[in-house]
Amino acid sequence: MSAGASSRLSAVLQRAEDLYRDRTLGEVRAWKARTRGLAIGFMPIYIPREMLHAQGVMPVGIMGGGDDLEIIRGDAYYQSYICHIPRSTIEMGLNGSLDCLDGMIFPATCDVIRNLSGMWQLQFPDRLSCYLDVPQNFDAALGGSFYRRELEHLSHELVAHGARPLEPEVLRASIVTYNENRRRVETLFGLRRRAPWKIPTHELYLLLRAGQVMAVEDFTAMLEEYITAVNEDTTRQPLDQARVLLTGSFCEQPPLGLIKTLERSGCYIVEDDFVQVHRFIRGEVRVEGDPMDNIVRAFVEDGVASPVRYIAEHEKGAELVARVRECAAEGVIYCSASFCDPALLDQPMTVRALEKAGIPYTAFKFAENNGQFQVIREQSGTFADSIKLWSEV
Amino acid sequence: MAPKTETQVHKEDSQLRQKTMIAEHYTRLANTPDTGEKSVYTFVPGNLTELIRSFDLLPVLPEINALQSAMRGKSREYIAIAEKLGHSEDVCTYVKCDLGMMKSGNVGPTGERLPKPDLLLLSYTGCFTFMKWFEILREEYDCPVAMLHVPYQAGGVITDSMRTYVVEQLRDKVIPLLEQVSGKRYDEARLRAMLTRSARAEDDLVAVLNAARSRPSPIDAYFGGVYYIGPIFSAFRGTEDAVDYYRMLRDEVEERAREGLGPVTPEGPMERERFRLVVEGPPNWTNFREFWKMFADEGAVVVASTYTKVGGVYDMGFRHDPNRPLESLAEYCLGCYTNLSLPRRVEMLARYVQDFDADGLLVNSIKSCNSFSAGQLMILREVERRTGRPGGFIESDLVDPRYFSAANIKNRLESYLQMIEQKRAGRTA
Numbered sequence: 001m002s003a004g005a006s007s008r009l010s011a012v013l014q015r016a017e018d019l020y021r022d023r024t025l026g027e028v029r030a031w032k033a034r035t036r037g038l039a040i041g042f043m044p045i046y047i048p049r050e051m052l053h054a055q056g057v058m059p060v061g062i063m064g065g066g067d068d069l070e071i072i073r074g075d076a077y078y079q080s081y082i083c084h085i086p087r088s089t090i091e092m093g094l095n096g097s098l099d100c101l102d103g104m105i106f107p108a109t110c111d112v113i114r115n116l117s118g119m120w121q122l123q124f125p126d127r128l129s130c131y132l133d134v135p136q137n138f139d140a141a142l143g144g145s146f147y148r149r150e151l152e153h154l155s156h157e158l159v160a161h162g163a164r165p166l167e168p169e170v171l172r173a174s175i176v177t178y179n180e181n182r183r184r185v186e187t188l189f190g191l192r193r194r195a196p197w198k199i200p201t202h203e204l205y206l207l208l209r210a211g212q213v214m215a216v217e218d219f220t221a222m223l224e225e226y227i228t229a230v231n232e233d234t235t236r237q238p239l240d241q242a243r244v245l246l247t248g249s250f251c252e253q254p255p256l257g258l259i260k261t262l263e264r265s266g267c268y269i270v271e272d273d274f275v276q277v278h279r280f281i282r283g284e285v286r287v288e289g290d291p292m293d294n295i296v297r298a299f300v301e302d303g304v305a306s307p308v309r310y311i312a313e314h315e316k317g318a319e320l321v322a323r324v325r326e327c328a329a330e331g332v333i334y335c336s337a338s339f340c341d342p343a344l345l346d347q348p349m350t351v352r353a354l355e356k357a358g359i360p361y362t363a364f365k366f367a368e369n370n371g372q373f374q375v376i377r378e379q380s381g382t383f384a385d386s387i388k389l390w391s392e393v
Numbered sequence: 394m395a396p397k398t399e400t401q402v403h404k405e406d407s408q409l410r411q412k413t414m415i416a417e418h419y420t421r422l423a424n425t426p427d428t429g430e431k432s433v434y435t436f437v438p439g440n441l442t443e444l445i446r447s448f449d450l451l452p453v454l455p456e457i458n459a460l461q462s463a464m465r466g467k468s469r470e471y472i473a474i475a476e477k478l479g480h481s482e483d484v485c486t487y488v489k490c491d492l493g494m495m496k497s498g499n500v501g502p503t504g505e506r507l508p509k510p511d512l513l514l515l516s517y518t519g520c521f522t523f524m525k526w527f528e529i530l531r532e533e534y535d536c537p538v539a540m541l542h543v544p545y546q547a548g549g550v551i552t553d554s555m556r557t558y559v560v561e562q563l564r565d566k567v568i569p570l571l572e573q574v575s576g577k578r579y580d581e582a583r584l585r586a587m588l589t590r591s592a593r594a595e596d597d598l599v600a601v602l603n604a605a606r607s608r609p610s611p612i613d614a615y616f617g618g619v620y621y622i623g624p625i626f627s628a629f630r631g632t633e634d635a636v637d638y639y640r641m642l643r644d645e646v647e648e649r650a651r652e653g654l655g656p657v658t659p660e661g662p663m664e665r666e667r668f669r670l671v672v673e674g675p676p677n678w679t680n681f682r683e684f685w686k687m688f689a690d691e692g693a694v695v696v697a698s699t700y701t702k703v704g705g706v707y708d709m710g711f712r713h714d715p716n717r718p719l720e721s722l723a724e725y726c727l728g729c730y731t732n733l734s735l736p737r738r739v740e741m742l743a744r745y746v747q748d749f750d751a752d753g754l755l756v757n758s759i760k761s762c763n764s765f766s767a768g769q770l771m772i773l774r775e776v777e778r779r780t781g782r783p784g785g786f787i788e789s790d791l792v793d794p795r796y797f798s799a800a801n802i803k804n805r806l807e808s809y810l811q812m813i814e815q816k817r818a819g820r821t822a
């Protein structure tokens with residue numbers, strides 16, 4: 001790799017890591033100062049960011065406090081048997097990290113996020129706090145209509161707090177902007193599938209996290225920059241690692257150290273559900289036709305199978321098996337947050353599908369503030385070794 | 394043994410009546426292979442009992458089976474079976490208990506085998522776990538599933554959009570499937586008649602719950618309350634049986650209130666009411682009597698509870714309305730307690746503390762249940778702040794005996810009651 005490519009790569013990664021680590025959202029503050037727009041935080045997993053974008057609002061993904069946030073007051077809000085992300089989110093709300101946000105959106109992900117929406121209303125009565133219900137009925141005429149009304153309500157709330165009214169042509173342009181971004185994201189995932197040694201997951205992860213706290217246009221440019229630098233790089237060579245699909249981390253995120261640990265233990269993560277807002281819709285959102293309708297249809301028709309989404313017809317786990325095949329993974333790692341109801345209730349059902357398909361798996365739990373990975377390292381190392389052994393037989 | 398008083402005999406009348414109703418229902422369920430009757434598995438919050446029964450289908454409520462399993466000392470074994478099958482120790486124990494029961498032959502609370510469902514009616518209100526629960530059950534049974542998605546009342550009100558969405562699902566999805574499974578046409582006149590009966594029973598239930606405003610309270614609205622809500626939260630809403638039961642219960646309770654008597658506990662009538670509490674959260678079922686006794690021994694009476702509102706918030710004014718059958722069912726589903734926003738829950742609890750002149754709010758936080766538990770510490774502080782009355786906090790689980798620590802709960806309860814006494818002494822000093 002040329003010195004130029006190497007420094008290019010380090011620069012983009014450094015910037016991504018800085019954004020990931022900056023809990024006080026400096027980039028968002030700078031964007032606000034520049035544009036005078038609103039910034040609205042949102043919790044995992046998914047919100048239609050296009051709509052906010054079209055109203056001049058920056059959607060800011062809030063994914064917990066990570067492993068280096070000291071929880072001072074957050075623990076007074078939650079019992080020990082509730083996952084970690086809501087307490088670090090409350091902590092950041094209380095310690096001023098999120099002060100630059102004009103509001104928060106809590107999508108209907110689980111009971112914890114649902115209840116957090118009400119806690120936010122009580123704790124921060126002067127700020128916009130919206131619960132975004134999403135349909136579990138995926139019939140366009142029923143669930144789709146309901147979802148559209150929910151989105152229209154959210155849009156009005158944003159206007160009431162100073163955002164621009166929604167205009168169809170502007171929304172269409174925002175769809176185009178996000179589709180471009182999705183394409184880059186998919187390019188990266190495709191590259192990683194083909195050559196995981198070129199795109200280590202901890203790097204991809206940093207980029208996706210950075211994309212949560214910056215303008216989408218800048219994020220797209222950052223992905224471009226990374227793709228170019230990686231393609232120029234000739235030093236990264238394949239190792240004898242097991243190809244695994246990682247699942248269960250769609251909401252609370254594991255610490256970066258854990259992702260690195262998995263990679264160092266002999267796994268190439270070739271597919272995952274980290275920072276899933278970027279990939280919650282399969283493919284692109286349609287551009288032609290009524291743009292609001294397209295956003296709605298994207299959710300009801302093209303949403304990925306997720307533990308937070310009711311699976312009406314297909315066999316549970318069928319989609320996971322298909323994804324394993326698609327990315328040629330040799331095994332699955334369930335990496336779920338402790339006490340995460342959707343992930344943990346879902347797991348035995350998808351495990352059954354894996355077993356039926358003869359796909360090996362291993363499972364562990366984490367909290368976002370875990371600092372010790374020795375046990376996990378041993379477990380994933382053993383898993384990777386056993387996969388490699390099988391593949392040699 | 395002390396001779397039974399007149400009022401105890403009255404009390405036993407309604408209890409006996411309920412026992413007979415439940416036993417008959419389970420026998421009817423057990424006999425379905427012979428009678429050809431069909432069953433629908435569904436959940437307590439947002440249950441559509443009148444609609445189900447208007448098709449002559451029989452409801453089965455997995456949560457009730459789970460709690461009954463715990464009261465019969467079976468839940469430890471059932472949960473262990475589910476965990477062996479790979480279900481996490483972190484998740485709702487109702488689900489695991491139900492699954493374990495099913496894997497052990499699906500023998501219900503009366504010792505008779507429960508039928509397999511002919512339909513899984515997933516009326517999904519107030520808790521995401523319900524959705525996963527029926528995905529799990531669906532894998533075990535070969536029957537259709539009807540999903541009724543009930544939006545969350547995040548803004549504290551039922552909007553037209555929510556109501557429309559639920560009514561449309563009832564009309565376009567749920568009713569056609571009920572017709573298909575039962576082989577009968579939707580009969581709105583019959584549904585209306587049932588809803589009329591529901592409203593009558595609901596009036597009487599509210600009178601029973603409001604009797605706790607008297608001093609002493611003639612009822613315990615938590616430990617006793619779970620028995621009172623049994624018929625209306627489960628298979629009987631809309632039936633003549635329920636109307637008769639609630640009439641009888643109301644008469645008994647009003648009689649006790651007139652006589653200035655306290656509640657009847659498993660140890661007998663409570664002699665002296667020393668503390669009046671509002672309780673938030675479900676009870677523990679594995680050690681239910683022991684749990685109740687801890688309160689009764691201290692003279693602590695629960696005068697209002699939120700658990701008794703998971704199947705409907707009738708005391709806040711909701712009634713099923715025969716003139717708007719589907720809309721009314723939709724509003725019922727939308728209004729169940731765990732479907733209310735945190736601010737609404739705080740308001741409701743603060744109002745209970747004030748209206749029932751309670752000494753304070755006690756939270757029984759349930760390890761299993763994020764729907765109830767996430768946010769309870771904040772609820773507690775808010776209610777304390779608004780009412781100026783002290784709050785207490787204990788922890789247990791619904792049906793997992795591993796998480797019931799009697800010594801710990803007793804200690805915390807006693808400290809809480811002492812704190813109330815100190816506050817009282819401070820006020821009168």
Ligand code: SF4
Nearest residue numbers: 083110251252340341
């Ligand atoms: S980690 Fe799981 S339980 Fe916790 S907030 Fe996220 S989805 Fe909900």
Ligand code: SF4
Nearest residue numbers: 485520522762763764
């Ligand atoms: S989590 Fe709570 S509300 Fe949900 S099924 Fe379990 S006990 Fe019921």
